[in-house]
Amino acid sequence: MTRMSFRDLPGMSALFIDYVSDWSKVRQFYRHPYTIDSIVNFGRRRLERGLPHREVLCRALADQQRTYGGSTASVDKLAAGAVAIVTGQQPGLFTGPLYSILKAITVIKLARAVTDAGLPAVPVFWAAAEDHDHEEIQWAAVLDKESALRKLRVDLSNDDTAPVGRLQFREDVAAAAAECLRTLPQSEFQADLKDILENSYRPGLSPVEAFSRMMVRLFGDWGLILADPLDPALKAVAQPVLAEVVRRNGEIRNAVLARSRAISEAGYHEQVKVDSGFTGLFAYRGKSRLPMRPDDLTADVPLSPNVLVRPVIQDTIFPTAAFVTGPAETAYLAQAGAVYETLGMDVTPFFPRISATLLEHRVARPLKKYELQFGDVFHGREFLKRRAVESVQGVDGFAKVKKQVSESIESLRSTLNAVDPTLLGALDTARQKMVYQVETLETKFVNAEARRNEVLEKQLELVCNSLFPEKKLQERMLNVTSFIARYGRGFLDRLEQAVSLETTKHQVIEI
Numbered sequence: 001m002t003r004m005s006f007r008d009l010p011g012m013s014a015l016f017i018d019y020v021s022d023w024s025k026v027r028q029f030y031r032h033p034y035t036i037d038s039i040v041n042f043g044r045r046r047l048e049r050g051l052p053h054r055e056v057l058c059r060a061l062a063d064q065q066r067t068y069g070g071s072t073a074s075v076d077k078l079a080a081g082a083v084a085i086v087t088g089q090q091p092g093l094f095t096g097p098l099y100s101i102l103k104a105i106t107v108i109k110l111a112r113a114v115t116d117a118g119l120p121a122v123p124v125f126w127a128a129a130e131d132h133d134h135e136e137i138q139w140a141a142v143l144d145k146e147s148a149l150r151k152l153r154v155d156l157s158n159d160d161t162a163p164v165g166r167l168q169f170r171e172d173v174a175a176a177a178a179e180c181l182r183t184l185p186q187s188e189f190q191a192d193l194k195d196i197l198e199n200s201y202r203p204g205l206s207p208v209e210a211f212s213r214m215m216v217r218l219f220g221d222w223g224l225i226l227a228d229p230l231d232p233a234l235k236a237v238a239q240p241v242l243a244e245v246v247r248r249n250g251e252i253r254n255a256v257l258a259r260s261r262a263i264s265e266a267g268y269h270e271q272v273k274v275d276s277g278f279t280g281l282f283a284y285r286g287k288s289r290l291p292m293r294p295d296d297l298t299a300d301v302p303l304s305p306n307v308l309v310r311p312v313i314q315d316t317i318f319p320t321a322a323f324v325t326g327p328a329e330t331a332y333l334a335q336a337g338a339v340y341e342t343l344g345m346d347v348t349p350f351f352p353r354i355s356a357t358l359l360e361h362r363v364a365r366p367l368k369k370y371e372l373q374f375g376d377v378f379h380g381r382e383f384l385k386r387r388a389v390e391s392v393q394g395v396d397g398f399a400k401v402k403k404q405v406s407e408s409i410e411s412l413r414s415t416l417n418a419v420d421p422t423l424l425g426a427l428d429t430a431r432q433k434m435v436y437q438v439e440t441l442e443t444k445f446v447n448a449e450a451r452r453n454e455v456l457e458k459q460l461e462l463v464c465n466s467l468f469p470e471k472k473l474q475e476r477m478l479n480v481t482s483f484i485a486r487y488g489r490g491f492l493d494r495l496e497q498a499v500s501l502e503t504t505k506h507q508v509i510e511i
Contacts, residue, residue: 001498002374002508006327006355009473009506010378015268015331020352020504029263029334031347034322034503039110039349040119043083043321051319053237054079060233061225067209069199070216074122074223078319083119084225085111086314087324087353088126090133091164091211093140093154094180094201095218098475099326099353104215105496106353107324108222113501114321121321122225125215126314129165129208129230130282130304132289137164137207140176140479141469144183147462149469149477152176152183156207160287163304165208165230173201173210184485193484218480218492227318234317235302241316243299244343245280245309252342253278253294256308259338271332272308280309280339308336315340315348322351352503357474358483358495359510363466366459374508377468384460385447405434487511 006012006020018025023033032038051057058079062072078084087107089100107123114121131137134156144150154172156164177197181190200214212226229235245252256278260270281292284302291306305313311323311333325333333350340347357374367374370388377384409431416423469477483491491511498509 001500001510002359003505004375004508005505008375008378009355010471011473012327013269013271013331015263015271015334016327016352019330026266026334028266029259029337030350031337031340032349034349034351036113036117039085039114039322039351040117042346042349043114043119043121043319045346046083046319046321047081053317054319056233056237057317060231061227064212064226064228064231065216068212068216068220068226070220070226071223074225077120077223078122078225081120082319083114083121083321084124084318085114085121085322085324085351086124086126086318086320088128088314089326090128090131090137091207092137092479093152093176093207094197094479094481095211095214096137096140096479098358098478098480100215101218101480101492102356102475102499103324103326103353104219104224105492105499106351106501108219108224109354109496109499109501110322110324110351111223119321123223124225124227124318126227126229127165127208127212129206129228130163130289130310132161132163134158134162134164134167140180140481141477142180142183142479142482143465145185147465149465150183152180158287161289162287163230163284163289165206165228166287167206169201169203169205169207169210171203173203174198177201180481181485184481187485187488189485189488192489193481196484197481218489222496229313229317237317238313239303241313241343242281242303242305245305245312245339246297246299246303248342249279249281249294249297252280252309252339255338255342256280256335259335263334268331268334270335271328272335274308274335280306282306307332309339311336311348312339312343312345315345320348322349324351324353326353327355354499354501354503354507355473355475356495356499356507356509357467359508360466360486361510363463364510366463369459370456372463374467377464380471381460381464384463385456386443388456388460389445389453402435402438405438406431409434483511 006017032042058075062075065072065075085107087103089103104125111121111123138156139151139153141149141151154176156167181194196214196217201210208228215226256274260274264270277293279292279294279297282289282304283292289304330350330352337347372387413427416427467474499507
């Protein structure tokens, strides 16, 4: 396994990097470190406060697991007094990008580690049913038979700004599942994948139920609880806190604005943009979920939290000992801490999810053949092409010519300076132009050699599509079906064993 600093990955915020690499630098924005000891101590204090609605919670969760076709064993442990290790994500098509899979594995491993440390814990996956960004969840990206990147889509558009938990898949979800199976390579694992997709993603089901059904099929044996926050029983538990957010909204707004300023003054960018119109709440009006402005505030309508208030609601419903978060979440939770503190709640430890890239043997081979490193993919296709051609052709001749040209032109400097010093600028310009011409010729050579070498082109396409599709981290783009089709569900067991809860680096896992 290779590990890579988050500083060397694209798109990582400075706040998240400092959180995972030097927590003391950002401790003013986060109450607790994310060590196992800290989580266990927090969890024990959480249990001391009690959970009067535990029976209501567990009854609702048990009903949900049965609906999804899962076991209630972990719910029984929760009912017996266990704490919850919680994570969450939007319910993407066919579970969405791999980060949902990595969150599930992290929360499962962390719950096990906390239990081993003496505090019974269960893993919980909160499906973000109240999110209304349907465009974000209506696609899945896979590598087809030829390892080209293919996006599968369904239509979840609606006239209302409805929460995704209230939407239903149309007939096109069955066509998308069939297209997924046709697109992926044929293997002995196709029948199992077909069964998973067809029994999870069906017309008439909500994205939340479909997502939860598939996650139960993948992780139910590991004790993962799937939670739908739109369940009426859970909404009822959350209602008093939402009403308190309305009542103390001015205080919350001022606290969040002050925290946002402090984050900026510390040299970090504001993670979630907030202004004087911030309330942290949405209201359900008919089928729509609409943002509330300060002048609209009332507890007389059904309410829904935004991203900065949702963690407080989550920790009201569950006896949370830790919240497993992605890089962007970890960063914006620095602002959410102000909501906790205003309401007099202790901020939960935020445990960064495992970040990983899956490196297949068929992808590792061209990396080794062309003497490429994993991090090279972030420099782009042309960089990889040049490095690959250099490794098989040896284009050091161009470097020699550039050096000779520079030295030859430079040898004229003293002569020109003796006659007319103003000619030295022309000499520098001439050298730059001649070196540029050689570099242009070198680029044309590299491209011509790459075109001539069809195998090289195909292998570089495989590397880019697999490791950095559309110039995004693999975990933010590829869908788990690409790997199930090729390696079966057993690859999840191997992945769970291979990845580490040590979260200060990105992990490259060979499968």
